[in-house]
Amino acid sequence: MKFPDQLIPAPLRKPAKPGQNGHGNGSAPANLKDSPPERQADSQKLLDKAKEAPIDVAGWVDQRTGATSFVTGMLYRKVPKGTNWFYTLGSATLFAFAMQALTGVFLSMYYTPSPVEAYGSITHLTNDVFLGEFVRGTHKWGASVMTILIFLHMGRVFFFGAYKYPRELNWVIGVVLLILTLVMGFTGYLLPFDQRSFWATVVGVNINGTGPVVGPYLSDFLRAGAEFGPSTLSRFYAIHMLLVPGLMIALIGAHMYLVVKLGTTAPPWVRGAKPKPSRTVERVNAGANGRNGHNGASANGHSRVNGGNGRRVGKDDESQRE
Amino acid sequence: MADDTGDKEKQGAVGTPHGQPTPEAPGYFEGESMTRRRVFTVAAQGVGGLAGMAIALPAIGFAVAPIFSREDETWEGVGPVADFDAATYKPVVFTIVEDIGEAGKTLAYVRKGDEKLEEDPGEYIAISTRCAHLGCPVRYVEAAGNFICPCHGGVYDFQGKVIGGPPVRPLDRFQTRVTNGKVELGPRYSVTSQLEPVRTRDPGEFTGGIWEYLYPPRPSTPPAP
Amino acid sequence: MNSRDKEQYLQEYEVLKKKGKPFFPYAVMKDSVMMLVVAIVIVVMALVLGAEQGPKADPTTTTYVPRPEWYFFFLFEVLRVIKPPELVPIATIGIPTIAMMLLLLLPFYDRNPERAPQRRPIATTAGCLTIVAMAYLTYLGASAGAPDKIEMEVAAEYEEGKQFVAQSGCLACHKIGENGNDGPGPELTEIAQQIPRAAIYRSLQIGPGIMPSYADARPNEINAAADFLATLD
Numbered sequence A: 001m002k003f004p005d006q007l008i009p010a011p012l013r014k015p016a017k018p019g020q021n022g023h024g025n026g027s028a029p030a031n032l033k034d035s036p037p038e039r040q041a042d043s044q045k046l047l048d049k050a051k052e053a054p055i056d057v058a059g060w061v062d063q064r065t066g067a068t069s070f071v072t073g074m075l076y077r078k079v080p081k082g083t084n085w086f087y088t089l090g091s092a093t094l095f096a097f098a099m100q101a102l103t104g105v106f107l108s109m110y111y112t113p114s115p116v117e118a119y120g121s122i123t124h125l126t127n128d129v130f131l132g133e134f135v136r137g138t139h140k141w142g143a144s145v146m147t148i149l150i151f152l153h154m155g156r157v158f159f160f161g162a163y164k165y166p167r168e169l170n171w172v173i174g175v176v177l178l179i180l181t182l183v184m185g186f187t188g189y190l191l192p193f194d195q196r197s198f199w200a201t202v203v204g205v206n207i208n209g210t211g212p213v214v215g216p217y218l219s220d221f222l223r224a225g226a227e228f229g230p231s232t233l234s235r236f237y238a239i240h241m242l243l244v245p246g247l248m249i250a251l252i253g254a255h256m257y258l259v260v261k262l263g264t265t266a267p268p269w270v271r272g273a274k275p276k277p278s279r280t281v282e283r284v285n286a287g288a289n290g291r292n293g294h295n296g297a298s299a300n301g302h303s304r305v306n307g308g309n310g311r312r313v314g315k316d317d318e319s320q321r322e
Numbered sequence B: 001m002a003d004d005t006g007d008k009e010k011q012g013a014v015g016t017p018h019g020q021p022t023p024e025a026p027g028y029f030e031g032e033s034m035t036r037r038r039v040f041t042v043a044a045q046g047v048g049g050l051a052g053m054a055i056a057l058p059a060i061g062f063a064v065a066p067i068f069s070r071e072d073e074t075w076e077g078v079g080p081v082a083d084f085d086a087a088t089y090k091p092v093v094f095t096i097v098e099d100i101g102e103a104g105k106t107l108a109y110v111r112k113g114d115e116k117l118e119e120d121p122g123e124y125i126a127i128s129t130r131c132a133h134l135g136c137p138v139r140y141v142e143a144a145g146n147f148i149c150p151c152h153g154g155v156y157d158f159q160g161k162v163i164g165g166p167p168v169r170p171l172d173r174f175q176t177r178v179t180n181g182k183v184e185l186g187p188r189y190s191v192t193s194q195l196e197p198v199r200t201r202d203p204g205e206f207t208g209g210i211w212e213y214l215y216p217p218r219p220s221t222p223p224a225p
Numbered sequence C: 001m002n003s004r005d006k007e008q009y010l011q012e013y014e015v016l017k018k019k020g021k022p023f024f025p026y027a028v029m030k031d032s033v034m035m036l037v038v039a040i041v042i043v044v045m046a047l048v049l050g051a052e053q054g055p056k057a058d059p060t061t062t063t064y065v066p067r068p069e070w071y072f073f074f075l076f077e078v079l080r081v082i083k084p085p086e087l088v089p090i091a092t093i094g095i096p097t098i099a100m101m102l103l104l105l106l107p108f109y110d111r112n113p114e115r116a117p118q119r120r121p122i123a124t125t126a127g128c129l130t131i132v133a134m135a136y137l138t139y140l141g142a143s144a145g146a147p148d149k150i151e152m153e154v155a156a157e158y159e160e161g162k163q164f165v166a167q168s169g170c171l172a173c174h175k176i177g178e179n180g181n182d183g184p185g186p187e188l189t190e191i192a193q194q195i196p197r198a199a200i201y202r203s204l205q206i207g208p209g210i211m212p213s214y215a216d217a218r219p220n221e222i223n224a225a226a227d228f229l230a231t232l233d
Helices: A042-065 A067-075 A085-108 A118-127 A132-159 A168-190 A195-209 A215-223 A230-262 A277-289 A293-297 A310-321 B002-012 B036-067 C003-018 C023-049 C070-081 C085-104 C121-143 C156-167 C197-206 C219-230
Strands: B076-080 B090-095 B105-112 B124-128 B139-141 B146-148 B162-164 B173-179 B182-191
Touching: A042 A067, A067 C023, A085 A132, A085 A230, A085 C023, A118 A132, A132 A168, A132 C023, A132 C070, A132 C121, A168 A195, A168 A230, A168 C070, A168 C085, A195 A215, A195 C070, A215 A230, A215 B036, B076 B090, B076 B105, B105 B182, B124 B182, C070 C085, C070 C121, C156 C219, C197 C219
Parallel strands: none
Antiparallel strands: B076 B182, B090 B105, B105 B124, B124 B173, B139 B146, B173 B182
């Protein structure tokens, strides 16, 4: 797909070759006397200018940021042959995360992270605020949906073997993101401060405490003390709102950068033309035998129409044509 | 031409990239080891490190401080001496963490000491409802005379020792004392499987013997009685 | 994966990429449709299932049965079935840590250059087994009944006995139908087939072995309990 000329800023456009009609800057009509250039009405001139305005804006931004090459590189890059619907799970997870972030911001406008007032603030949000229950429901079920999607995405990557060379680092980042997602679920779960939240959190923090040597200090750190106290809820709130989302956004950025840079894999059942060493050997032999004298020189693995073995070369041609 | 060679000498005169002095440098003497480049490198790393520490250490300290701070001991009265007897437990609610309203309260089962179990009848036993497996609330079942945990099926006998299920040690207790005819409950403490008191531990942590070192007591907990 | 495999993969990948389609609009279209589906699913769930608030957090309760969120049910079930106290830290810390390490280091110990599932039998089998195990554990965790209810239909005259059995902690050691724990006591779902009512009554009276004795309960309660248990066959 050719990048349309209009979107390239004027100084970067290639000048029109002489003799091209119409679009070039400096082409003059063949006969100026007989067909003088038509004069445009003023309104028409303005309309043309208005249509070009967004392009000019994009050009302005691009001259100052160099962003166009990045955006076009990202948008128009090729994805391998055979990319199917399974590959949408990653962006679906990202979208679920974005929904959680957005609904979370709105919920945080009404929530009070104090053990005495948390429950009341949620009641107020659910009952009195316009669409409060809906936003809360979206956040609650969005968490479950995101967990499902991230596991499905991980399963897809696993079964497609897409964590192998050169994408090992991407897999590691992804597993860390999975763990952070579960941490988000754990910390966020305490915030409504009802019975279920409270006891699930007590048990979860105690599970951490069973690790030898370090465990007791870890659960003290999470709880801000030996018992569930006044700072515990605000600590969980800070982890849920600031610490883990910050880490997740940074890691998602790294994850997506690697995806764009390394590319997504093709499904493993789609094979490209692999250079088979046996074919090269055969051609070398054919060339060495001197069946076609001038072919000997080119017996180095390039596919040719008159090869050593016509059948195999024919298959080669077909795969190129696909 | 002569100027060029002088320039070339000057270019090589600043020393190697690692800051090692070279003999062409002006003022070089045998045994010199410090160059301007080295000074600036070390200073940049040092001062930058100091600046980083100035931000990071307070933040880390702030996050980690609760591990080392301990609340003052509080004792709360839960009822007159006559309310409690040795045959059964009476549940009482009292405040264990101040200033957070209902979330700071907890339940304890209190009874008088029983001579038949080799306990002092003047002492009162207050058993915490926090299961020693993972912290779920246990319930005293009067008909069976034992404590049952709903989460993973832990069962404790009348004294709080484990008789079934995954809990790792007997139920925690609260210190008790009698003041002016009222029973008062104090800080929490844990017990070994022989009911010896130790400093309070989190659920899931073994007590006694080598476990005292593998699950060390934390500074945020009150000392054992 | 040695360097020859790596180069071969990169060459094959270049070929496949050249034959592919541009990300915009083909892949973006599929992504957008999926995003729309996800949005609709979340919104429909929020509207239909709602977000009810439970009762306020109460640390003094003795009747509440804590349960985690559904995506932690598999871990909850593992904790429930590991009974010996010595193995508890393994279940709480050991197994999750080992699982995390296995997951994190996967590309470093899986050196097979093959990608197609049919050509990586070990990886495919291990993956499928893990998924099935986690799904089964999650299902078990979800259906784990509360330890003070017996979900069984009984005739009205046995209801009192059933309630007494449920509330007296029997389910902490015995399994009755779907409820209760697998140990240390024997399963009682078909106890009436194995021992007569008199033997059941005696067990309740004396509390054999580590079982506590219920002799202190009121006589009509023990009788009702024995009646109910005698119907379990």
